[in-house]
Amino acid sequence: MRDREYNPTDIERKWYDFWMDEHYFHADENDDVKPPYAIVIPPPNVTGVLHMGHALNNTLQDIMIRYKRMDGFNALWMPGTDHAGIATQNVVEKALAAKGTSRHDLGREAFIDEVWRWREKHGDLIINQLKRLGASCDWERIRFTMDEGLSNAVRKVFVTLYQEGLIFRSDYIVNWCPRCHSAISDLEVEHEEESGFLWHIRYPFAEGEGEIVVATTRPETMLGDTCIAVNPTDERYTSVVGKEVILPILNRKIPIIADPVVDKEFGTGAVKITPAHDLNDYELGLRHGLDVIVIMDESGIMNENAGPYQGMDRFACRTKMEEDLQEQGYLIDKTPYTVPVGKCYRCKTVIEPYLSKQWFVNTKPLAEEAIRAVKEGRTRIVPKQWEKTYYEWMYNIRDWCISRQIWWGHRIPAWYCEGCGEVIVSEEDPASCPHCESGTLRQETDVLDTWFSSGLWPFSTMGWPEQTRTLEKFYPTNVLITGFDILFFWVARMMMMGLKFMNEVPFHDVYLHALVRDEQGQKMSKSKGNIVDPIIEMDKYGADAFRFALTAFAAMGRDVRISDKRIQGYRFFINKIWNAGKFVLANIEGFDPRSVSPAEADFSLADAWILTELNKTVEAVRTALEEYRFNDAADRLYQFTWHQFCDWYIELSKPLLNTGAAPVTRWVLWHVLKSVLELLHPVIPFVTEEIWQHLPGREGKSIVTAAYPKVDADLDFPEKAREMGYIIDIITGVRSIRGETNIPPSTQLDVVLRMKSKEIEAAVDIYGFFVRDLARVRSIGFIPEGAPRPKRCALAVTAEAEVYVPLEGVIDIDKEKERLSKQMGKMEKELEGKRKKLSNPGFLQKANPEVVAEQRQIKEELEFKLERLLKARELLEG
RNA sequence: GGGCGGGUAGCUCAGUUGGGAGAGCGUCGGCCUUACAAGCCGAAGGUCACAGGUUCAAUCCCUGUUCCGCCUACCA
Numbered sequence: 001m002r003d004r005e006y007n008p009t010d011i012e013r014k015w016y017d018f019w020m021d022e023h024y025f026h027a028d029e030n031d032d033v034k035p036p037y038a039i040v041i042p043p044p045n046v047t048g049v050l051h052m053g054h055a056l057n058n059t060l061q062d063i064m065i066r067y068k069r070m071d072g073f074n075a076l077w078m079p080g081t082d083h084a085g086i087a088t089q090n091v092v093e094k095a096l097a098a099k100g101t102s103r104h105d106l107g108r109e110a111f112i113d114e115v116w117r118w119r120e121k122h123g124d125l126i127i128n129q130l131k132r133l134g135a136s137c138d139w140e141r142i143r144f145t146m147d148e149g150l151s152n153a154v155r156k157v158f159v160t161l162y163q164e165g166l167i168f169r170s171d172y173i174v175n176w177c178p179r180c181h182s183a184i185s186d187l188e189v190e191h192e193e194e195s196g197f198l199w200h201i202r203y204p205f206a207e208g209e210g211e212i213v214v215a216t217t218r219p220e221t222m223l224g225d226t227c228i229a230v231n232p233t234d235e236r237y238t239s240v241v242g243k244e245v246i247l248p249i250l251n252r253k254i255p256i257i258a259d260p261v262v263d264k265e266f267g268t269g270a271v272k273i274t275p276a277h278d279l280n281d282y283e284l285g286l287r288h289g290l291d292v293i294v295i296m297d298e299s300g301i302m303n304e305n306a307g308p309y310q311g312m313d314r315f316a317c318r319t320k321m322e323e324d325l326q327e328q329g330y331l332i333d334k335t336p337y338t339v340p341v342g343k344c345y346r347c348k349t350v351i352e353p354y355l356s357k358q359w360f361v362n363t364k365p366l367a368e369e370a371i372r373a374v375k376e377g378r379t380r381i382v383p384k385q386w387e388k389t390y391y392e393w394m395y396n397i398r399d400w401c402i403s404r405q406i407w408w409g410h411r412i413p414a415w416y417c418e419g420c421g422e423v424i425v426s427e428e429d430p431a432s433c434p435h436c437e438s439g440t441l442r443q444e445t446d447v448l449d450t451w452f453s454s455g456l457w458p459f460s461t462m463g464w465p466e467q468t469r470t471l472e473k474f475y476p477t478n479v480l481i482t483g484f485d486i487l488f489f490w491v492a493r494m495m496m497m498g499l500k501f502m503n504e505v506p507f508h509d510v511y512l513h514a515l516v517r518d519e520q521g522q523k524m525s526k527s528k529g530n531i532v533d534p535i536i537e538m539d540k541y542g543a544d545a546f547r548f549a550l551t552a553f554a555a556m557g558r559d560v561r562i563s564d565k566r567i568q569g570y571r572f573f574i575n576k577i578w579n580a581g582k583f584v585l586a587n588i589e590g591f592d593p594r595s596v597s598p599a600e601a602d603f604s605l606a607d608a609w610i611l612t613e614l615n616k617t618v619e620a621v622r623t624a625l626e627e628y629r630f631n632d633a634a635d636r637l638y639q640f641t642w643h644q645f646c647d648w649y650i651e652l653s654k655p656l657l658n659t660g661a662a663p664v665t666r667w668v669l670w671h672v673l674k675s676v677l678e679l680l681h682p683v684i685p686f687v688t689e690e691i692w693q694h695l696p697g698r699e700g701k702s703i704v705t706a707a708y709p710k711v712d713a714d715l716d717f718p719e720k721a722r723e724m725g726y727i728i729d730i731i732t733g734v735r736s737i738r739g740e741t742n743i744p745p746s747t748q749l750d751v752v753l754r755m756k757s758k759e760i761e762a763a764v765d766i767y768g769f770f771v772r773d774l775a776r777v778r779s780i781g782f783i784p785e786g787a788p789r790p791k792r793c794a795l796a797v798t799a800e801a802e803v804y805v806p807l808e809g810v811i812d813i814d815k816e817k818e819r820l821s822k823q824m825g826k827m828e829k830e831l832e833g834k835r836k837k838l839s840n841p842g843f844l845q846k847a848n849p850e851v852v853a854e855q856r857q858i859k860e861e862l863e864f865k866l867e868r869l870l871k872a873r874e875l876l877e878g
Numbered sequence: 879g880g881g882c883g884g885g886u887a888g889c890u891c892a893g894u895u896g897g898g899a900g901a902g903c904g905u906c907g908g909c910c911u912u913a914c915a916a917g918c919c920g921a922a923g924g925u926c927a928c929a930g931g932u933u934c935a936a937u938c939c940c941u942g943u944u945c946c947g948c949c950u951a952c953c954a
Contacts (some may be wrong), residue, residue: 739920842934
């Protein structure tokens with residue numbers, strides 16, 4: 001503790017190891033004394049690396065868990081990772097490609113083994129990064145979504161929902177990613193607007209002259225057209241409904257039909273219908289019993305139904321078709337048009353609406369429960385504005401496509417009987433078909449959406465479907481802390497699954513924090529090169545500074561804008577704490593805090609003031625944490641630590657330490673430092689532990705298990721604190737005069753005070769050494785109220801005092817006059833407002849009497865100050 | 879198309895029951911005052927986007943306008 005600056009690296013490692021060795025983060029499910037408090041971690045991808053979003057998310061969780069742990073709760077933070085089906089498969093496939101092989105070369109089983117090996121090798125990375133951040137997870141309980149226990153939970157849930165008819169298999173238009181070769185859910189599609197074209201194409205009548213013109217943004221899909229649709233009320237077309245047209249190029253005959261969904265205003269009012277490649281078209285096709293023609297394969301390559309275009313990529317096909325249509329005279333017009341394009345959120349490939357057989361969850365009935373739980377307040381969404389978003393989505397929820405055509409994930413527990421075609425869905429692998437007893441069963445090759453298993457996370461991690469002690473004790477959890485971007489993906493699904501299988505909400509509170517962006521508010525991305533890497537930041541400034549920066553910027557419902565520079569700023573704060581610690585420790589060496597009894601101690605005004613301010617801070621910080629106002633908590637702690645404790649109290653303690661009051665002062669220094677460290681510990685765990693360990697009279701082996709400070713009514717002295725405030729005002733007044741009139745600090749000043757009241761004069765007199773020390777004053781004189789003012793003085797007026805600083809030979813009189821005039825100008829403006837307000841009968845009549853009194857007091861104070869300043873200026877004239 | 883959030887000091891942002899506009903950084907001036915120059919002391923800087931309304935009183939509540947973000951959507 002002698003170092004001039006705080007060096008985080010070694011200290012962080014040392015204490016984290018210590019905490020782990022002591023098992024402080026382990027929650028005991030058999031502890032029936034402490035009330036439980038539980039959080040489940042949003043599981044990061046097992047192949048992932050820590051990014052700023054993780055850092056923010058886990059810092060906030062760690063703050064809550066550490067706070068509650070200190071505050072006497074049996075605190076469980078359940079950690080784990082997610083198998084991240086598509087993402088992980090992509091990563092491993094890339095690695096295979098680098099080795100010149102592929103998953104198809106390996107085959108399914110060998111590939112899955114390969115992924116597990118990958119996970120063995122790289123899966124600890126993000127866990128270790130979380131530890132580096134200081135996350136106090138109960139690592140003894142770490143889970144992985146592909147673990148045996150969690151896989152059992154997945155099977156049980158799948159089978160149950162299937163048996164209840166809530167999971168079904170069906171042909172449907174899904175979002176198909178031609179690169180991932182898989183269906184993805186609606187949520188996994190990113191919508192963007194792109195500039196494209198609207199093509200107008202003629203379809204000639206099969207019989208007789210004439211034609212119908214349609215408008216389309218995707219001409220290549222006409223290869224799969226099975227009709228033209230018009231609105232039944234559209235008079236332009238009533239005569240042609242029922243007729244047939246010739247599909248250009250392929251020369252198939254297709255009918256013209258009428259359907260009310262067609263918008264008369266759009267394009268020509270006639271639309272081509274491609275049921276296999278558009279959701280609307282598919283549904284329309286069902287209504288009219290239309291043929292369905294799939295025109296491309298799983299990679300987006302045109303198939304045998306595409307005639308001359310077979311083998312072409314879908315976009316190449318579009319270009320070629322346009323040429324052909326043009327050449328053959330079918331293309332009438334091509335105009336620029338903004339088209340909505342869906343892209344795969346994993347690989348940004350343009351999604352193809354694609355007809356295929358998939359597994360779905362009928363989410364409507366589950367959503368109803370999830371809506372009710374929030375309506376009834378069983379789960380509270382914070383900040384509240386997200387409730388509306390949640391309801392909006394839940395009310396309009398659509399069937400959830402849960403099957404994925406990849407290999408890495410929970411394989412769907414369904415088997416098809418080769419004998420009779422029966423579908424068997426079962427928790428145990430069946431040996432034979434229960435229907436026809438055939439032994440040739442083929443398991444479904446699809447795996448489940450990763451979010452299917454994540455949806456079970458709050459209870460599957462606690463051992464479900466077993467009825468464990470852990471579940472009993474810690475479910476429902478207290479709060480889920482996560483980014484708003486996965487409100488639908490994850491939170492909503494946990495709500496549905498938790499209510500369905502546990503009959504209880506998974507968490508009482510959901511705190512949704514904002515996303516981390518760069519300084520300019522841009523999303524961080526590799527391509528933009530604006531990534532701030534948490535590990536690099538921690539290397540440079542330490543985990544504590546990094547955590548404090550994140551917390552201080554985590555205002556509710558706002559983006560968290562962060563940059564290297566801002567994190568750097570908070571390192572100064574950590575260093576300030578370090579130095580305050582050094583000062584206090586140096587001054588309480590050999591001191592036993594038990595030698596002072598706070599109940600009998602004779603506290604100085606400064607002691608009383610800092611203790612009272614400490615109480616206010618404790619209260620404010622606790623409230624802020626309870627309400628998830630993390631930035632408020634950080635701000636209060638910053639202000640108190642730096643600007644009250646360090647700037648004022650430590651300075652005030654210096655003169656006291658040379659007097660008979662030294663023992664009490666030492667006790668206060670010790671007590672306030674200890675409290676500050678404990679208050680700050682959830683936010684900055686490392687530096688607080690390091691200093692705390694050097695404190696005498698600490699209870700317990702670690703700050704991790706120390707009691708979180710409470711408001712102490714016995715150490716609350718509002719009266720004395722107020723008096724101290726007057727002294728602080730005087731010191732500030734003298735300093736201000738010195739600063740503004742450029743009197744060097746080396747010049748000792750003589751100060752004359754004229755106090756409003758005798759009592760305060762007495763207090764100031766007793767504690768005059770504070771003023772002498774902190775304002776560099778040689779002598780303090782008092783003159784009574786009514787006595788003539790000293791001449792040729794600079795003046796500062798506070799609420800209770802006039803502070804005269806003689807400036808004979810020290811200062812430019814004109815400058816001082818100017819200074820006073822400026823101050824007066826400001827005050828006059830303010831006073832004008834007050835006078836107006838107080839002469840308004842409406843205000844006096846209707847406003848709260850307390851407010852009126854307050855306003856009157858402010859007015860009088862202003863008048864007092866102004867009058868004194870005026871007199872002072874007059875004296876300078878003469 | 880629907881929804882949400884935002885426009886406050888040069889920059890980034892606080893401002894929770896409507897009642898004298900705040901912080902950090904930056905800027906300017908002065909300081910090695912025995913924990914800290916990664917520091918200390920002082921100072922400057924704002925018609926709280928715009929226009930109405932409610933109220934004794936509006937940065938705060940309501941309406942409209944405008945600009946910027948985000949989410950959502952089956953308008954070919």
